[in-house]
Every structure is written in C-alpha cells, then in structure tokens.
Amino acid sequence: MINFTHIKTPVFPFSIHYSDTILSLGSCFSVNMAKKMGTLGYKIHQNPSGITFNAASLCSVVKMLQSPDSLHTVDSQQIGDIWSHPDFHSTFNHPNLAQHRQLIEDSLAAAREQTPELSVVLITLGTAYVYRSTTTDRIVNNCHKRPSIEFEKELMTIPEITAALQDIKTTLDALSNKKIQYILSVSPVRHIKNGLVEDRLSKSLLLVAVHQWVQDHSQAHYFPAYEMLTDQLRDYRYYGNDLIHPSPKAVDAVFDLLESTLLDPDEADIRSAVQQLVSKENHRALFPESAAHQRFLAQVAEERRALGERYPFLGL
Numbered sequence: 001m002i003n004f005t006h007i008k009t010p011v012f013p014f015s016i017h018y019s020d021t022i023l024s025l026g027s028c029f030s031v032n033m034a035k036k037m038g039t040l041g042y043k044i045h046q047n048p049s050g051i052t053f054n055a056a057s058l059c060s061v062v063k064m065l066q067s068p069d070s071l072h073t074v075d076s077q078q079i080g081d082i083w084s085h086p087d088f089h090s091t092f093n094h095p096n097l098a099q100h101r102q103l104i105e106d107s108l109a110a111a112r113e114q115t116p117e118l119s120v121v122l123i124t125l126g127t128a129y130v131y132r133s134t135t136t137d138r139i140v141n142n143c144h145k146r147p148s149i150e151f152e153k154e155l156m157t158i159p160e161i162t163a164a165l166q167d168i169k170t171t172l173d174a175l176s177n178k179k180i181q182y183i184l185s186v187s188p189v190r191h192i193k194n195g196l197v198e199d200r201l202s203k204s205l206l207l208v209a210v211h212q213w214v215q216d217h218s219q220a221h222y223f224p225a226y227e228m229l230t231d232q233l234r235d236y237r238y239y240g241n242d243l244i245h246p247s248p249k250a251v252d253a254v255f256d257l258l259e260s261t262l263l264d265p266d267e268a269d270i271r272s273a274v275q276q277l278v279s280k281e282n283h284r285a286l287f288p289e290s291a292a293h294q295r296f297l298a299q300v301a302e303e304r305r306a307l308g309e310r311y312p313f314l315g316l
Contacts, residue, residue, distance in 0.1 A: 005234075007227045009257075014181055015264040018042060018313050021117040023172070025062070026124030027053050027187040029225065032251045033122065033258060041274045041314035048111035049104075049141060050089020053126035053191075055164035055209075056156065057141035060087055062168045065112045065175060068105075075136065076100060079144055086133065086140035093144070115175040123168070124225070126187040128156045128205040129194055155202070161209035169217070182220040183262070184210045188229035188254075190244050223262070228254050270311055277303055 016022070022044040024034035034046040049061040064070045064087075076085045076097065083100040084093045092107070094100035130139045131151040143151055156164075165184075172180055186206045191199050203226065214220040229238060229250055236243060238250035246254070263271065280300045285293040308314060 005231060007224050007232050010222070010224060010261050012221055012262055016042070016120055016262050017264045018267055018270065018311070020119045021045075021114050021178075022120040022122065023111065023114065023118055024122040024124075025052065025058050025168075026122075027051060027126030027189060029126070029185075029187040029189055029246065030122060030124035032246075033124075033225075033255060036251075036255045038315065039274075039278055040271050041311075043114075043313075043315045045111050045114050047089075048107050049087055050091050050107075052089070052141050053187075054128070054130045054139070054141075054156065055125055055161045055168075056130055056139040057087065058123065058125075059164040059167045059171075060139075060141070062171050064108055065115055066171065068109070068112075071104065071108060077144075077146075079146065084142070084144040086136075086138070086142060086144070089142055090144060115172065116177050118172060118176040118180055119178040120181050120183065121168075121172060122183050122185075123165070124185045124187050125161075125206045125210065126189060127191045127194070127199075128161065128202040128209075129191070129198070130154050130156055156205065158205055158209045158212065161206065162213045165209070165213045169220075180219060182217070183223050184214060184220060185223040186210060186226040188226045188246060188250075192244060223258065225254050228257060270314070273307060274314065277307060 018041065020043065022034075022037065022042060024030050024037075024044055024046040026047070028051050031046060031051060034044050037044045038046075047061075048065065049057070052058050052061065075087065076083050078084075078097075081095050082093050083095070083097045084090065085100070085104060088104055092100065092103045094103060131143055131153055132139050134150055134152060139154075140151070169180075169182060186203060190196070191202065194202065207226070211222060214222045229246055233250055233253060238247050238253070239245065240247050259271070277300070280296075280303070283296075285296070287293060
C-alpha cells in the first residue's frame with residue numbers, strides 16, 4: 001500500500017560549497033532555510049529588508065544594494081510613536097528616527113559588502129498579491145498596519161513577476177565578480193488572509209512565472225519546496241498550530257532534500273562536525289552551575305576553536 005507520493009528528486013549541475021557567498025531572499029520559509037545553512041557554518045546573508053513576500057519588493061531592495069545613496073529615506077513614516085519604512089519589515093521599526101534609519105543602513109551595508117563575492121542566490125516567492133501606496137504609487141513591502149484606504153491591492157501578472165526576477169538578476173550579476181547561480185522556489189506557506197482560492201491563484205501565477213524564467217536562464221534552477229510540502233508531505237501533521245506555516249519537522253524534511261541535492265557531498269563530514277558541535281552548544285544542563293557542566297562548556301569551547309582552526313572558511 002502506497003501511503004504518500006514522492007516528488008521527483010531534482011538534479012542540479014552544481015553544488016553549494018563552504019567557499020560560496022550566499023544571499024537568501026524572500027518569505028519566512030527562505031529564512032528557515034537560511035538559518036539552517038547559517039547554523040552549519042555557511043556564509044549566508046538573508047533578506048536585507050527583512051522578510052519579503054513579493055517579487056516587486058525583492059527587486060526594490062536588491063536595487064538598494066547598488067549604492068549607499070539608493071535608500072528612499074524620505075519614505076520613512078511615523079505611525080504613532082514609531083518610525084517605519086514601507087520597503088522594510090517591522091523589525092526595522094524604532095521610536096527614534098535616526099536609529100530606525102541606522103538599522104536599515106546597517107543591514108544594507110552588510111549585504112552590500114558581500115555582493116562582490118556573491119556566487120549563490122536563493123529566492124523564495126510567497127505571493128503574487130501586492131499593495132500599492134495611493135500616495136507614492138509604489139508597491140510596498142509592508143503596510144505597517146496603516147489604514148487600508150492608503151493602499152490598493154493588486155495581483156501581479158506573470159510578465160511583471162518575470163520582469164522583477166530579471167531586474168534582480170541583472171542587478172546582482174553587475175555587482176558580483178562571480179558567476180551567480182540562482183535557486184528559485186515558491187513558499188509553501190499559505191497566505192489564507194487572501195482566501196484559499198485566491199492563495200491558489202497567487203501560487204499558480206508564481207509557479208508559472210518562476211518556471212518560465214528558469215527555463216530562459218542557464219544559471220537559474222527550480223527547487224521544489226512548494227511541491228515537497230503540498231504533495232509529498234500532504235498532511236496537517238506537517239503544519240504548525242496555525243495550519244499555515246510548516247512545522248519544524250516539515251522544515252527539516254525540505255532542508256534534507258536541499259542538503260542531499262545542493263550541498264557539496266564531499267563536505268558532508270564538515271557539516272556533520274558542525275552539527276555535532278551545535279548540538280552540544282544547545283544542550284540544556286540540569287545543573288548549569290555545576291563543576292561538571294563548566295568542564296563541559298570549556299570542552300565545547302575548545303572544540304569550536306579547533307574546528308574553526310581546522311576549517312577557517314567556516315562562518316562560525
């Protein structure tokens with residue numbers, strides 16, 4: 001008896017190495033993947049503007065990496081006592097305007113510093129729905145709970161999505177000294193606030209647009225995260241309590257697929273050593289003040305030092 005179906009295991013013409021500099025862009029699902037790679041010691045930078053769901057907003061933030069003067073600071077708005085920016089996630093909000101802008105500029109500067117060595121870009125699109133400001137006529141990344149009358153909801157077309165992806169590639173290719181490999185996926189997170197029918201329509205547009213764009217570029221590749229969760233793991237056991245986001249078990253399953261198909265198999269021993277170290281560091285002691293635990297901490301610290309010395313390229 002067959003209890004579930006398997007997606008076809010993707011085959012990629014390249015592998016991701018510890019020597020690569022990686023940029024992860026997109027939805028909260030992309031954040032999960034980036035965190036796991038970062039934990040394993042890969043040099044990965046994620047979402048300079050915070051979690052971003054649509055292709056247009058991803059394009060906007062990527063263009064901000066071109067120069068320090070590309071940020072639209074004039075767009076910062078005060079809502080009550082808090083300053084926010086429509087191109088940036090609420091994690092960049094702050095009651096002090098100078099500190100709000102500093103958070104944004106520091107994030108852009110950190111990403112901009114990596115772009116000359118950039119060799120892998122992960123892009124995860126979450127929705128084709130966007131909100132356009134009626135004041136600026138620009139698509140925003142975050143409405144920051146402003147009145148709905150200030151925005152018009154739109155559904156991006158396939159040509160608009162592919163055009164945004166092309167602008168992202170053109171911009172990053174020009175900034176990097178390396179040949180960049182682009183790995184695209186569609187987020188399995190369901191945007192049910194739009195409605196289930198509307199979410200399926202949105203995902204369908206993303207899937208068609210992404211596949212069309214990938215087919216036109218030899219350096220672009222599709223990773224089936226969406227299909228992995230919605231078909232192979234077709235069960236609410238693989239969702240969180242909100243029945244929207246993937247559960248930790250589902251995230252692990254998708255990352256296992258990413259590791260087996262994209263991460264260099266010759267570096268598996270290094271990943272294993274890093275994972276063992278991280279597991280020890282995350283261990284919760286029953287008696288943290290005990291002499292035995294202090295000796296354990298000293299031993300783990302020495303293991304981290306030795307591992308970093310043996311593999312100086314690790315982002316530990």
